[in-house]
Amino acid sequence: MQGAIVARRGGFERFVMSMAKEATRQHRISAVANQKRIREAEQARKQLLRDADRSRRDLAMSQREAERAARLQYLEDREAEAQTENEDTAARLEELANVLSNTLSVDDMISFDSLRVSQEAPTLVIASAIVKPTEAPNLASFLSEVSVPKGLGKLMLGAKKRYAMEMANADAKYRSAMADWEYTEATRLKKVEGTKSTHAREITAFSTKVAQRDAEVDAFKDGYFSAEPDAVVAYNTMVLERSVYPESFPQNFSVAYASSSKQLVIEYELPNTDVIPQFAEFRYVKARDTIESKPRKSAEIKTIYQDVVAAIALRTIHEIFEADQANAIDTCCFNGFVRTVDPATGVDIQPHLISVRTTKEKFLQINLARVDKTTCLRNLGAQVSRHAAEAQPVKPIVEFDMADARFIDQSDMVSGLGSAPNLMDYTPSEFEHLVANLFGKMGLDSKLTRSSRDGGVDCIAYDPRPILGGKVVIQAKRYRHTVGVSAVRDLYGTMMNEGASKGILVATSGYGPDAFNFASDKPIELIDGGGLLFLLQEIGMQARIIFPTEP
Structure with missing residues (x-):
């Protein structure tokens, strides 16, 4: 986010979003329909071959032979039914196994010319x-x-x-x-x-x-190409909308963009385990004249589902970075959640099963055609549910609401944010107390310690929760420019010296890719200007961040 950290909204955004969704949804629908036609055509071809073979045999038979052949044909048809079920199951499993590989041969970049009017001008036709x-x-x-x-x-x-x-x-x-x-x-x-x-x-x-x-x-x-947040969000919405997945996948998602750190955050709905064929095998039992199914083992379902979740995360990040023709994105964060029911309460829940943040530089060094998905995600510092099939949740690396700069514009319309204080006008002492007060109201026992030379603040806080809690080091940077990796290293050094279990760096601006890379495998949380405003709003304080004009 830049300037007032408010993304431009209005008619332009509405046009962009509607055009993006319509154009790309039609592309995806067409691709899915084409796949369906191919499958149906293949099934029809096989049926025609069976019918033709049956007709040839019928012509060469006597009545008694025909009756016996009819019985044999019935048995063959029932066997064929079971075989068709097995083939459909195999095809569905292949689709799931190829979720990642299927995108590697696709050019995900959007051509702007393809969004223009494509039909020819009306021609003059006189009767x-x-x-x-x-x-x-x-x-x-x-x-x-x-x-x-x-x-x-x-x-x-x-x-x-x-x-x-x-x-x-x-x-x-x-x-x-x-x-x-x-x-x-x-x-x-x-x-x-x-x-x-x-x-x-x-x-x-x-x-x-x-x-x-x-x-x-x-x-x-x-x-x-000017990296306006609304346009970047709309463009990447198009990229993800046109991605062709199996029909049973929900493909619902939200996209947020912070221009100050060039970070794109995706909140993505994952499919449930019911996308995995629940039966491993079908066979025709002649004695009972039934087609019996063999349930797939629970362990196998869990393994396949973990692979699908990992594949969707890697695929989505790949598509975003490959399509980034404006070089507007340095960092991408993927949060995958699932809609399910809490078995203990019967309440609808949306637990996150995976969260991963990576920089473009690091991700583009990966050969996705050869990686082990689980190992790859672990190397990227991903938070992955150990029991995704049971919807065991993980904490998102970046909360989507904290990443969506556009919520600030919505609160502006409701609460008159124009009169709210500008955090860049605070004195260092006032900013110190603001940060300490914020985390105190969030449930931490926070103590101010000393002011740093750059106007930030060191704050030692204690999370009172058993097991998960502990000592937390909080540093705030009232910066107008991107926060580099040195600030994150300093925070980590302070954590080590203090014996803290977690570090939190709060900035009025954003972070560079090196900062995200350094923090990826450490208990460090990076909160940018948009996230800070969101947290303040959560405790009832309206604020804004307007950077001073460059001299």
Whole structure:
């Protein structure tokens, strides 16, 4: 977060998010539907082969042979049913086993041009019946129908008069035909002009739509490459929306971004264990004419589920870093949770089963095609549930609400945050007392010790909880710039000297990737400016962080 640490919201964000979700959801739906069509086509192909084979045998058999063959065919069909169940189970297991590997051949980068209007402009289509005018009446053709008196006919009584009348009638017919033609032609021209007018309006509407979408996409692109939080969140939402998982996966998630530390935090809903085939094998028992199933061992279900959870975490981080064409993300944190029911209380719960934070530099050195997922996550300092299948929770490395800078904007609208104090205006002493008071209200017994030379504070606190509690060292950095690794090393040194079980570093700004890397395997919690404001809000204090203008 930069400046007032408030992400820009409004019409632009709504457009970006709706466009992101619609475009990428359609991509994912299309991919899932295509996979389904492939599976159904393969099943239909096998059935056609079986039917064709049956027809050939039927043609070559007598009635008695046909009855015996029908019985054999029934048994074969039942065997085939069991085999189909086994094949479907194997396919589902293969999908789960390939959750990570399937993404490695996919280019996760989003093309902004793909978000523009893709259809062609409306073409002018004039009905064939009105494209060309009909031929106008010709006076000569009407007059040619009148016979001119010749020879003795000219001398007959009244011949000249009859001729004149016939000529007059022919002329009248011509004029009537011409009037009908002119009316028909005027009607045709009116329809043609109407079609052209409609097309012109369609072209204008289409051009407006294209221009509006181009302007929106250009604004989105500029915002993304400028690392505006809303645009970065929207872009990465698109990346994750278009990721194709098995149909049974929920794929619900939230994304937050802190521009000061270039950290993206993902709160991701994991599938339950019911995505794993509960039966290991199907077989047809002829004696009972039934297809019996063999339950999958509980230990195997747990092993597969642990692998799926690990695969989703690694896959998500891979997709985020690979798609990061603006280099807006130095650090990514993945929190995976599951929706389930507490068996002890019957209450709906959402325990986290995995939490991992890593820097791009460190993650891109990993060859995901060859890693052992569990070992890889352990090396990244991940918090992973030891019993994910039983929904045993772990504590997220970064609480999502503390990472989402945009909640500050929401509280602004509700509580008038504009009048709240700016933490950057506090004196060192005031800031010391603020930090100590914050953790005191959070349940820690905190004691101020000494002020550090950079305006931060050393605070020794005690967590009174049995087993989990103990001595905690808290340091606060009222910084305007990114906190580097040296501050984290200093905190760790103080922890060692004090014999503390945990260290907490609170900053008004954000942290660099080296700081996250150093803290990843240590009992150190890094809280940035957004997290600090969130914690203050939790104890009833509205505050803001506005950095002074650069000199």
